[in-house]
Each structure stands twice: as structure tokens, then as C-alpha cells.
Amino acid sequence: MNRIEQAFQHKAIIPFLTCGDPDLETTGKLVRELVNAGADLIELGIPFSDPTAEGPVIMDADERALKNGVTTDQIFDLVIDLRKDVKIPLVFMTYANVIFSYGIERFMKRCEETGIDGIILPDVPYEEKDEFEGEAEKHGIAFIRMIAPTSEARIAKIADGAKGFIYVVSSMGVTGTRKEITTDIAALTGVVRSVTDTPCAVGFGISDPDQARRMAEMSDGAIVGSAIVKLIAKYGRDCVPHVKAFAASLAESVHGISGN
Amino acid sequence: MTNENGRFGIHGGQYIPETLMNAVIELEEAYNRYKDDPQFQKELSELFNDYAGRPSRLYHAKRMSRDLGGADIYLKREDLNHTGAHKINNVLGQALLAKKMGKTRLIAETGAGQHGVATATAAALFGMECVVFMGKEDIERQALNVYKMRLLGADVVPVVTGTGTLKDAVSQAMREWTNRVSDTHYCLGSVMGPHPFPVIVRDFQAVISREIKEQMKELTGRLPDAVIACVGGGSNAIGAFYHFINDPEVQLIGCEAAGRGVDTFETAATIATGKLGIFHGMKSYFCQNEYGQIAPVYSISAGLDYPGIGPEHAWLHDIGRADYVPVTDAEAVEAFEYLSRMEGIIPAIESAHALAYAMKIAPDMKGKNIVVNVSGRGDKDCVSVARYRGEDLSE
Secondary structure, eight states: OOHHHHHTTSOEEEEEEETTSSOHHHHHHHHHHHHHHTOSOEEEEOOOSSOTTOOHHHHHHHHHHHHTTOOHHHHHHHHHHHTTTOOSOEEEEOOHHHHHHHOHHHHHHHHHHHTOOEEEOTTOOGGGOHHHHHHHHHTTOEEEEEEOTTOGGGHHHHHTTOOSOEEEEOSSSSSSOOSOOOSOHHHHHHHHHHHOOOOEEEESSOOSHHHHHHHHHTSSEEEEOHHHHHHHHHHGGGOHHHHHHHHHHHHHHHHTSTTO | OOOTTOEETTEEEEEOOHHHHHHHHHHHHHHHHHTTOHHHHHHHHHIIIIISOOSOOEEEOHHHHHHHTSSEEEEEEGGGSGGGBTHHHHHHHHHHHHHHTTOOEEEEEESSSHHHHHHHHHHHHHTOEEEEEEEHHHHHHTHHHHHHHHHTTOEEEEEOSTTSSHHHHHHHHHHHHHHOOSSEEEOOOSSOSSTTHHHHHHHHHTHHHHHHHHHHHHHHSSOOSEEEEEESSOHHHHHHHGGGTTOTTSEEEEEEEEETOTTSSSOOOHHHHOEEEEETEEEEEEOBOTTOOBOOOOOSOTTTOOSBOOHHHHHHHHTTSEEEEEEEHHHHHHHHHHHHHHHSOOBOHHHHHHHHHHHHHGGGOTTOEEEEEEOBBSGGGHHHHHHHTTOOOOO
16 A cells, blocks of 8 residues: 555545745644644645746745745755655645656656655646656656546546546635635545545635535545645744644544544 | 647647636637637628728838838738737637627736737627736836726736736736636637637737738739747737748748847747746746746836747747747837837837847848738837836826
């Protein structure tokens, strides 16, 4: 069983961090404390100058990180350091050009060497996945496919053959916390389940432990990004205990789902 | 020119969030249904002729030709179109298509404001809601166009992220589209973005080269020796080139904005300084750093101040069918002033980049004919050119 499969043995809580926000040292501390707080898998954002799928919270985080001069190579070095003790799966979330400019093959090889388990590219849909997914698979990296509320007839095609987990986009629009998620998530995950056993995690808009639990009840896990990044923006280098406490409340809520 | 996945050679594609995939598929299906529909084409050509004032004139610039002492220069007067630029061609086509698709709301990005004004105009004409995203920097550079858009009933949303210019306006329009696709059409202003936009925008702009070809045959009895146009995303250039692509004797020249020079960081010349990448829905050439972060580009021209180039241009460059040359702010400003004095035509600062290159090569092309696409008129640029020359025009 690989690390991602291991993470989905029960309902998973998946926090997201932008690497280098506020600096890489703090990102390293945050990852370790998220593990202590009960995170099952962590999404590490490699910042991009023009993140077209992000709302203002993560856009600002990317901008802060890039202003600090964070680079892809420094982030790989961080992963090497984390892998000394972090055992849970780590998945990169970034944009196509970050990987393309690094060289797709070279990037996937570095992922394998440093201990990255998967990649999420919100600007690479099913139709364009081959040039990334092929190289990823060669190096044992899961290319995480995404489905959205508008996917409709595309869901079965996208889910078929999906590796790692499937990222279910909860709502229209970009990342960011929402008061309410109105999409019929159970209907989306139902279609996925009819074609594959690959787990589904729901992301976009999840802002608190209750919402995380509701989303995880209808799927296999909840992804929380902007709500965490907001705390980092608010507290800067002093954010670690705040993020840890929030992540612990998310983990408790999601792990407490009955039958889990 | 494209294969089934919307590629021009290796360029193009559909690098967009899954949330938008069904919207672009629906758009492609609608476009394929209507593009050869005689009723659609009839309505579109009525709009082109009766509303936009097509065909635009091809004017033999005799004083300029004589002064430069070489080639005969012909100006394709897209500046005479309604709203003052070529942008209206694409917008009328897309607005008509959106209406047929049952959309009631148009969103758009704009740089110089010409595409925003054109979209606001079409929205007014078709009774549609309109939201235009415009970088904060550009709102300051192009106050008159901002006023026009609001006068026409559009909501102009300032984009403060990133460099506050065209690329950020495109990103924000894409984000807004993911928010609301059911009633909204994204009226993209250039031959860029995900397939099918580069094809749709090209087809609506191709009227420019179709007319040039007929007009040159009438005026000179032959094809031009060169066609020159400015290139940001590249919509006026592809429009001016398209019907000549299969005429290898016609040299096609795209003029990129070099800003303060291609050896500085203050440039927007993508072919000269960029490399292959993936951004804004397409694979093409982009100005970027070694880690793939998109570069903050610069040009005096808000309309050319974009870090990428449309995928069909990238392909025409790869196969050597078109040449792309950098033109600096200084050269463009000189051409802006030159055409004003020499022919009594104030060109858009974007178009002035193409005129500057024509001025450079015309003296050595005696006996040849050059067509320059004057993609827009320059009223909007008077304040910034005056400022460039150290004069403050505040009223």
C-alpha cells in the first residue's frame, strides 16, 4: 500500500499550505505541526505568479512567497528535510508552467527522489493531462485528476483510471472560503464510485470543522486551504500554534465521522 | 490550420480549470454550428457594414511613401471602424454568437480599453449585461476609455493584483468566468486563451486581410510585398495576415513592443525574449523567469503590454512564415508623431509600432508595396505620448 492509499484508510483531512508563506522555515514547522494535529495528507503549494484558479487569499500568499524569492529548487530542498521524519503523503499543488519550465521529466524525477507522492495542476484538465500524467506515472507520482460541479457527463471519463485520489471541486469559481456549499456533492461522488474505487476528496470553500465533516461524510476526505492560509496571513511567523489548533479541530471533526 | 485539439503545431490547447471545460466545449460546438450558417453570416455582415462601417479603407499614403523614398505604403484604416479600432470585428462576431447561445451577459478583459469599449458597445447594442476587467495601471493610463465603457452601461472592475495590467485583467476575467458560466460569455479580445478562442477571434478578424487582398488587387493589380501589423496577443496581426498565409511571396511582419529595449527587463517582446510555456489556457511563448514565473512586462502601449503571444503566431514564427521584430517605445512615439504630421492621421500607439517598422524598411524597398495595418486611432494615447515628451495635458 502506498502512502496515499494509507492516508485514505479512514476519512482524510487534507490541509493546504503555500510554500514560503511567510517563509520556508515556517512552512517546515507548519507541516510538522499539521502532522501532529492529525493531518492525513498535506498539499504543498508551489507559488505561481498568476494563479488563475485561486481566490484572493491564496493569490496573496503566492505573491508573498514569491516576493521572498522562493524557488522550486528551494521547495524540493524543504521536502528533503521534511522527509527525515514526515511519513504522511505530500502532494504538490501548482500550475502547469511551473512544471513545464522546470522540465516535466526532470520535475517528476525530483519528486520521486525527494518523496513527493502526487501533483495537482488546476490548469491541466483531462484533455491536456497526457504530457504530465505519463511522466508522473513513470516516477510513481500520482497525477490527481479534478472534477467540478459543471463536469456532468465528463465525470465517468475523468474518474476512470484516476490515480491517488480525485479532487472534487465543491463549487463554481476560485478557491476561497464560502458560507455555503450548494453543489450536490453526493451526486458527484456517486458517479465517481460507479467507475472507480479511487477515493474522492472535496476542496474549494471549506471554512470550518462542521463544513469539513459534512463534505467528508459525502466523500473520502476534505481539503482545507484558504481558511488555513488566512491564519498564516494574519499571524505571520507566529502562525504555527494557531494553525495547529485549527487543524486539530478539523481533524477531530473529520475523524469523528461515525463508522470511520 | 488547426488539428482537432485546437493546436497550431505544438502551440495552443486548452489549459484551463475543469470548471470551464464544458463551457469551451459548448462554445466550440455553437461556433461550428453557426460559422457556416448563412443566416448568421448575413447578420454578421450587416453588423460589419451598417454598424461598424466596413469595409475599412485602404489608403495609399503618398506623402509618407514619397518622404521615405522607397516602397509605396498603404494604410489599412481599421482606425476608421466604429469605436476606433479593429476590436469591434471580433466583438460583434462573439456577441452575436453569445446571443444565439442564449447568453445574457458579456465579460471581457481590456488593456488599452479598445476591446473593453468595443465589448461595452456590443453589449449595449444587443441589450446584454457587461462587465469589463481592467488593470489598475491601465485605468490610469486610459481614463477616457474607462469613461466611455461606463457611459455605454458597462461595469468596469479595476484589477489590482499582480502588475495591474492586461495579463492580470485576463486572469481576473477567467476567474470570473469560472464563477458564472451558465449565463455568461467570456468575450476574449485577442487570438489567445484556450481553444476555440484563437480560432474564433482569428476568423472574425480575418475580414481585414480579405479586404486588403481585394483592395490591393483593385489599387495595384497585385498582392502586397509585405504586410506589417503590431502584435500583443496578436488579433489585428492575424486578421491582417490570415488570407496571405498561403501566398509565400507576401512577407508577413509582426511588430512586438520592445518597451525600453529587448536587452532591458522593461520589455514586452515575447518572441524576442520569451520561451515556450503554458499560461492563460494555451501553450505558446511567454516572457518568464527560469522557474516559469510570468514576467512583469512593460510597454508604453497598454494594448501590447502582455507577456505572451497567440498560439498561431507562435506557430507562424516556428515555421518561418512570419517574422516578429521588436519596436521600442521611442520608435513607436516617433512614428505616432510622424504619421500625424505626414498624413494627418493620428494612429493608436499600438499601431505606431507597425508604422515604425515600415518606416525603417521602406527606404530599401523601392518599387515594392507595403500594407501597414493601422489597427486603431490614437486619440486615447495623446495624454500618455504628451507625458512621454514631458508635457502634462491634465484638463
